[in-house]
Amino acid sequence: MVYIKVLCPDCGSEDVVLYGKNTSGKQRVLCQNPECSRKTFQLEYTYNAYKPGIKQQIVDMAMNGSGTRDTGRVLGVSKDTVTAVLKKRKNSPSR
Numbered sequence: 001m002v003y004i005k006v007l008c009p010d011c012g013s014e015d016v017v018l019y020g021k022n023t024s025g026k027q028r029v030l031c032q033n034p035e036c037s038r039k040t041f042q043l044e045y046t047y048n049a050y051k052p053g054i055k056q057q058i059v060d061m062a063m064n065g066s067g068t069r070d071t072g073r074v075l076g077v078s079k080d081t082v083t084a085v086l087k088k089r090k091n092s093p094s095r
Ligand SMILES: [Zn+2]
Pocket: 008, 009, 010, 011, 012, 013, 031, 032, 033, 036, 037, 038
């Protein structure tokens, strides 16, 4: 038997329970911390773009001068995903 310690990616709480599986068979996890903004997350994701924190990484790379295709290649997401994330971002600094 192997135990894997699972922490919520948002609040870092250990107060999580297994919450079924999604249609592709990946384990879902429910965070039971009442102050947490995230309710569920998965242990592994089919697409890198859904991983918690990847959108912030896209914005950080853009601020450091990485191009759209560069960012996509490094993070393993589509260049169109990178563009969509940057377009959706509110309060983006004006040029
Ligand atoms: Zn949480």
